[in-house]
Amino acid sequence: MTVKEALYTYVVRIADDSLILGQRLAEWCGHGPILEEDIALTNISLDLIGQATNLFQYAVTLEDNGRTEDQLAFLRVDREYSNLLLVEQPNKDFGYTIARQFYFDAFRKLFFEALTNSEDTQLAAIAEKSLKETKYHLKHSSEWIIRLGDGTEESHQRIQEAVNFHWRFTHELFFQNEVDKTLIELGIGLDLATLFDDWKNYVSNVLQQATLELPSHSFKLEGGRTGMHSEHLGYLLAEMQYMQRAFPNLTW
Amino acid sequence: MVTTELIWKLLDQVADPEIPVLTIADLGIVRTVEIIDNKCIVTITPTYSGCPAMHQIEEEILKALSPTITTEVKSTLSPAWTTDWMSEKGKEKLREYGIAPPENEVDKSVLFAKPTVVPCPKCNSKNTRMVSQFGSTACKAHYQCNQCLEPFDYFKCLR
Numbered sequence: 001m002t003v004k005e006a007l008y009t010y011v012v013r014i015a016d017d018s019l020i021l022g023q024r025l026a027e028w029c030g031h032g033p034i035l036e037e038d039i040a041l042t043n044i045s046l047d048l049i050g051q052a053t054n055l056f057q058y059a060v061t062l063e064d065n066g067r068t069e070d071q072l073a074f075l076r077v078d079r080e081y082s083n084l085l086l087v088e089q090p091n092k093d094f095g096y097t098i099a100r101q102f103y104f105d106a107f108r109k110l111f112f113e114a115l116t117n118s119e120d121t122q123l124a125a126i127a128e129k130s131l132k133e134t135k136y137h138l139k140h141s142s143e144w145i146i147r148l149g150d151g152t153e154e155s156h157q158r159i160q161e162a163v164n165f166h167w168r169f170t171h172e173l174f175f176q177n178e179v180d181k182t183l184i185e186l187g188i189g190l191d192l193a194t195l196f197d198d199w200k201n202y203v204s205n206v207l208q209q210a211t212l213e214l215p216s217h218s219f220k221l222e223g224g225r226t227g228m229h230s231e232h233l234g235y236l237l238a239e240m241q242y243m244q245r246a247f248p249n250l251t252w
Numbered sequence: 253m254v255t256t257e258l259i260w261k262l263l264d265q266v267a268d269p270e271i272p273v274l275t276i277a278d279l280g281i282v283r284t285v286e287i288i289d290n291k292c293i294v295t296i297t298p299t300y301s302g303c304p305a306m307h308q309i310e311e312e313i314l315k316a317l318s319p320t321i322t323t324e325v326k327s328t329l330s331p332a333w334t335t336d337w338m339s340e341k342g343k344e345k346l347r348e349y350g351i352a353p354p355e356n357e358v359d360k361s362v363l364f365a366k367p368t369v370v371p372c373p374k375c376n377s378k379n380t381r382m383v384s385q386f387g388s389t390a391c392k393a394h395y396q397c398n399q400c401l402e403p404f405d406y407f408k409c410l411r
Contacts, residue, residue, distance in 0.1 A: 036394065040386035047390060050302020054329065125330030129301055132332060132410055133390075140385060142363050206363070 006182040007120065008062040009082070010189055012072070013179075013225060015055035016083035019073055020233070021104065022048030023240050024091060033094050040140060041097070047133040054126050074244040078234050079227040086169035088224065088233045092162075095155070098144045099162035105138035106202050107173045110195045119187035142206045149210025160212050167215035172222035173199070254321045259285045259292055266316050269308045270389055273349040276309060280337025283328060292321045297333045299410075300390040334411045346407060347373045352395065354409040370406045372397035382406075 025045035032038025056069035063072075086104060091097045112134055115127035148159035174192045183189030204214050223229065243250055263282055268274045276282055276296070283295045294313055298306050310325045317323040335354040343353035350373050357368045367382035377399035385408075387394040392405040 036384035036386070039388070039394075040384060043386040043390055046302035046304075047300060048302070050298075050300060050390075054301055121330070125328075125332070129298075129329045129332045133301060136385060139363065146363065209363070 001178060001182060003182060003186065003188075004062055006179045007123075007188060008059055009179045010183055011055050011059045011062065011123065013082045015052045015059060015072075016081050017087050017104075018048040018055065019052035020081065020083040020236065021087035021101075022046070022052060023236060024087065024089075025097070025101075027091055028097070037094070044101070044137050044140070047130075047137070051126070051130045051133070054129070058122050058126065070244075074241050078229055078237055081224075081229065081233065081237070082227060083224050083229075083233075084169065084172050084175075085221055085224040085230055086166060086172065088230060088236060089166065089169065090232055093158070095148060095159045095162040096165065098141055098148065099159060099166045101137070102141040102145050102163075102206070103166055103170050103173070103203065105134060105141045106206075107170075107195070107199055108134045109138050110198050110202075111190065111192075114190045114195065118189070123188065145206055145212070146210040149207070149212040156211065159210070163207065163212055164215045164217070167217065168219050168221050171220040172224060175222055175225045177225075254287060254290075254292070256285045256287055258320070259287070259294070259317065262316050262320065263294070263313065266309070266312045269305045269312070271346070271349065271351065273345045274342050276313070278339045278342030278345065280339065280342075281309070281333060287321070290322065292317060292323045293326060294323060295326045295328050297328050297331075299333050303390055335407065335409050336411065338407075350374065350404060351392070352404060352406040354407050357409055368406075368409070370395055372400060372402060373404055374402045375400040 022045045025041045025048065028038060028041040028045075030038065032041055052073065053069060056072045060067055060069050060072060084104075086100060089096070089100055109131070112127040112131040116124050116131065118124040118127065145159065145163075148155040150156070174196055176192055180189050180192070184191050207214050260277070263285070264275050264277045266276045268276060268279055279299070281296050281299060283297050284293075285295075286293045294317070296306075296309065296313070306327070310327075313325050314323055338354065346353040352370045352373045355368050355370055367385075369378050370380055370382075371378050372380050375397060377397055379398040380395050381398060383394040383396050383403070385393050387405050391407055391410070393408050394403070395406045396403045
């Protein structure tokens with residue numbers, strides 16, 4: 001694997017996480033529990049899709065075979081997407097959506113913070129830009145974890161269930177393979193293992209404030225990074241890609 | 253001979269599509285203007301990654317400059333845009349328009365921290381409350397004045 005190939009894969013991973021979670025959050029548009037949350041979730045969705053755009057634009061310059069960022073975003077099949085299983089999980093209810101977002105934001109903030117020191121200047125620039133937005137996202141999801149956990153008996157029980165459910169996907173946040181190894185040696189990529197303690201401390205701390213239990217089960221699922229997805233991704237892509245599949249090269 | 257001073261003057265006519273009282277120069281998103289071999293290169297930086305206005309801003313720049321000089325618009329992400337780059341004139345125009353300009357305070361790390369005190373752009377009262385950190389566009393939060401009851405947008409401080 002050349003450095004360029006590794007970097008391409010790395011950039012697309014980050015982009016796919018942003019794109020797929022952005023699409024999931026966009027499903028809340030018009031369905032938020034209150035108007036302010038409807039707007040908040042779609043704002044976060046917009047930030048994520050914006051990040052994905054920057055990353056896909058960079059990825060196509062690395063690929064350099066004429067493919068555009070839109071083709072990369074909309075015209076791959078499910079096995080070619082490398083997003084985490086976590087981000088493709090259905091919204092289900094507001095609690096599930098917040099729990100998924102909380103685990104992800106806590107990771108993303110640490111990830112982008114560290115990535116601003118990348119030897120790759122474009123990746124560092126995207127991280128610097130995205131970090132500012134991610135801090136707002138993390139504050140939003142953390143505060144909701146606390147409100148719901150420390151809220152009513154019903155909200156406490158339901159957010160605990162959502163936190164427990166998504167726990168099985170958090171292991172994959174720290175997935176690494178030869179792509180990472182190649183880039184870590186060059187100071188381009190991060191050793192994700194170095195983020196784990198800070199991530200777990202942050203998550204534990206917020207859950208404690210929320211009077212929630214840190215999940216203790218060790219059941220883990222992974223596969224998204226290597227294209228082995230849950231059934232949910234296919235349905236998401238069918239909706240997201242519909243216009244481009246039905247009307248190829250359609251533009252607004 | 254087209255000078256960069258002239259280009260800056262022309263750019264001062266280009267309005268932000270979301271907040272038409274502000275020019276892109278007021279917002280501080282124009283990073284550099286260069287003239288190389290009779291061609292003008294304008295480098296801009298997005299406010300937020302997903303800001304949907306960026307495409308339109310690019311087109312508006314081309315529209316404003318093309319009659320004068322061949323123009324190319326480039327986009328750069330680093331250094332990342334901050335609200336500190338907004339001009340004082342721009343902040344004043346925002347307030348007159350009914351949007352509270354960014355205060356010198358970022359409110360995003362401490363959970364449940366008291367939100368930034370933002371004076372009401374209508375009655376100037378500091379007795380206001382944040383309704384939501386997220387507003388009508390990525391760059392704004394939603395506030396309401398407790399004095400005159402006016403709901404208003406606050407242009408979030410981004411650093």
